[in-house]
Amino acid sequence: MLYQQERERLAEIVRTMFDRFETNAAGGNVSVRMNDKHIIMTPTLMSQDHLCDISPYQILVVDMDENVIEGDGRLTREINMHMACFKTHKDIGAVIHGHARESMVFATMGMEMPNLTEATQKFGRIPCLDFYPACSPELAEEVKTYVESLGDDVKSKAMLLKQHGVLVLDTTLNRAYDSLERLEYNAYIAYKSMVFDRLGIHNMEVEDYEYNLVE
Numbered sequence: 001m002l003y004q005q006e007r008e009r010l011a012e013i014v015r016t017m018f019d020r021f022e023t024n025a026a027g028g029n030v031s032v033r034m035n036d037k038h039i040i041m042t043p044t045l046m047s048q049d050h051l052c053d054i055s056p057y058q059i060l061v062v063d064m065d066e067n068v069i070e071g072d073g074r075l076t077r078e079i080n081m082h083m084a085c086f087k088t089h090k091d092i093g094a095v096i097h098g099h100a101r102e103s104m105v106f107a108t109m110g111m112e113m114p115n116l117t118e119a120t121q122k123f124g125r126i127p128c129l130d131f132y133p134a135c136s137p138e139l140a141e142e143v144k145t146y147v148e149s150l151g152d153d154v155k156s157k158a159m160l161l162k163q164h165g166v167l168v169l170d171t172t173l174n175r176a177y178d179s180l181e182r183l184e185y186n187a188y189i190a191y192k193s194m195v196f197d198r199l200g201i202h203n204m205e206v207e208d209y210e211y212n213l214v215e
């Protein structure tokens, strides 16, 4: 089996995502670049049919022309967003798309998410991209345009897809998952902070401290 270890790890990550409400039964998909020729990616209906509980062999090995090389399952049409990222910058090694519960509040409102926690400062802005239907070429194009606008600053980036979910980019799968966790915590905190602020309990401060961004 090609890339066995990496496919085992990816299967483990998507199970964890589902258990931690970082995606839901409505969808979500994850891909990882293996080399110049191949990515590995979760299959279509992973969430709907399997609640993200899939075997490593159900993780597909896919070439850069979107042909399935190995694995039991079919490609999701959302691969177009993932390929847009991989083809835009060589440093993007993993792409996570999820319907993450806390972040969905901001995505559904069509709001940029305030970046409040120290752990998320490395993301910079957390924008909400314009709405285009799920799986559409227009949505993939919208993602591509935003990723291009980042230039070489593509590590540890998160964006919201309006009324849909989140997209996280990073160099490796482990780092991308870590970023998704940080994003969700920030969303939880940002939502409460905005409510406290509006209720007059305490002002929400977006301070520009001297953060240590070196890991």
Ligand SMILES: [Zn+2]
Pocket (backbone or CB within 6 Å): 027, 028, 078, 097, 098, 099, 134, 164, 165
């Ligand atoms: Zn989706």
